[in-house]
Amino acid sequence: MNEPSISHPNEPKGNAIRKRLDKAVGLGLRTYTPSQLVVAKAKGCHLWSVDGRKLVDFTSGVLVANLGHAHPLFERLYRQYADGMPRNAYNMIAPVEVEASERLIESMRNPKAQKILWAASGSEGIQKAMWAALHRYPGRPIMVATRGGFHGKKGLAGDVTGESSTNPNVRWISFPMYDANPPAFYQAELDALAKAHPGKIVLLITEPYLGAKGSFHPPKWYHKLLQAWCEKHDVALIFDEVQASHGRTGRMYAFQTYGIRPDLVVMGKGLGNGEPVAAVAGRADLIDALRYGEASDTYSGNPRACAAVCATLDVFEQERIVDNCRAMAKVMWRGLNDLMKRFPFIRDVRGEGLVYGVEMCDDATANRCVLEAYYGTGKLGVHFLGPLAGKVLRVSPPLVVTESELESAFAVLETAWQRVKA
Ligand SMILES: Cc1ncc(COP(=O)(O)O)c(C=O)c1O
Structure with a gap:
């Protein structure tokens, strides 16, 4: 009741x-x-x-x-990009999808942003990023996540959300909250994981700042420390910008605010200014580990979503x-x-x-x-x-x-x- x-x-x-x-x-x-x-x-x-x-x-x-x-310019451009496009383009190619993908990659100015995987919601984008890493490195099941993060409620995204998981392959590391510990504290946590699971860690997923946990914005060295550890151990760094991309942190992308170059960046919310669209942008070798159909679904990359992505980028460029x-x-x-x-x-x-x-x-x-x-x-x-x-x-x-x-x-x-x- x-x-x-x-x-x-x-x-x-x-x-x-x-x-x-x-x-x-x-x-x-x-x-x-x-x-x-x-x-x-x-x-x-x-x-x-x-x-x-x-x-x-x-x-x-x-x-x-x-x-x-x-927004007048957004609405006009959105209609223009979507004009004449089919409602959905499953098993077809709409040129606006290609344009949106190329322009999104270009806008990121990150040499690691080489290819796009579209999704229809943030948590689906997170799941696709995680699938890409898991397919690229078979036999490496351990996934590291920052405690207190929010990546969505569905599937693997839910598994790496919060502080505990029913997924036995998830391991947690600390995220600076009220009082940041010194860098050595976080380094020691990461090093202990690398020691406990040699050659078995596939990915590390984190948010630029902890949003749902109550807005905790880490010192600039924190993400650099995570990135250096990922590079050392060849672990895919997934940066969840679902709520932080497209200007929110005062730079177009939050990875620019924090001075890192993640292997996979996941975007959602602001990407289409309200049109339900999400995307993963990242290393081609990770994204190409998924073959025909392994990340497809009805709405991902649909023409209207891609029209919204192009119109959003236009407005950011023009205003x-x-x-x-x-x-x-x-x-x-x-x-x-x-x-x-x-x-x-x-x-x-x-x-x-x-x-x-x-x-x-x-x-x-x-x-x-x-x-x-x-x-x-x-x-x-x-x-x-x-x-x-x-x-x-x-x-x-x-x-x-x-x-x-x-x-x-x-x-x-x-x-x-x-x-x-x-
Ligand atoms: C940081 C972050 N990641 C992932 C998600 C999940 O996105 P969605 O609700 O579109 O599945 C959210 C949603 O609030 C979020 O804030």
Whole structure:
């Protein structure tokens, strides 16, 4: 039996739709958010509820719409690329797939980004990257993952997510969180694994920063240390940029932010600015280890997904999206730290580019903050995801956000969070 539907005062339309949804759609499909905004319209960095309230979008629809909603140039180019293409192109070749693949490779400026494998979701991309490594190095079953990472819920991606696994071949290493240990600590963990499994380790998978665990952004030496160890032991380094690629960290790709060249980079969310598309870009010898059909499925590399990839790259080239992200990062950092000074229930602010975690004193306060931000000043609210790891608010507006949009969101939070008593 489901719990009663979420409802809010003065939201007759929203409340009715929430009730119908709960009747028709499985609860397991949604993640918990105390607001459960029912959205009628989205444009740029704003959302409008069916009951006519306006909200600043601090989520980009779970870090997907990096260019914002209904971006005019993106929408026009997307339609142009997709025009006349079949709905799907299984067992056919749509030229737009070739164009998207070549352009994605070119955009990465990583000599190891030689070929593409398309997927329809981030976790499928992760799984395909892992399959590529496992096929390339048969007889090497051990997979190393960073503890606390999130790579998806399905299959192998689920096996390397979290802190424990039912897959007997998964081994965990530490990721720097509140206080980074010195490099020697992480080196010793890796060396112990190499010693315990000589010639048996196939891959190491990690995220640029721990997202779902609560926004932990490692010191720059950390990924370099992992990369050096992978090179020494000929282990495939898989960098999960599903939520970090396409400008989010202040560079086009997070591997550039962290100064490494992974063997396989997995992208999703921002890759098609909201069109469901994911991709693995990496070494040809790894990707070519998968033969005809071994990584195929109905939707991977479909023309509309590839049209979205091309249109997204065009907008990044024609508008200074990454520069804006870097400029707005300063405004964001200042604004969030001012809020921390003002509200003692905020315990920490962490992040880079336009992806931040605001850690609250406890889970109940974090949920209350999401709800009060939603109610905002009445006229204007701020839309957040449900807290990460219990008590961390994710702040990830579209990368096209302006200073005045950020300032108006902070002003709303100033007012709204006065109603929160920790
Ligand atoms: C870092 C990371 N990897 C993988 C995934 C899984 O992507 P998807 O939900 O599209 O399967 C996510 C989704 O949140 C993610 O944040």
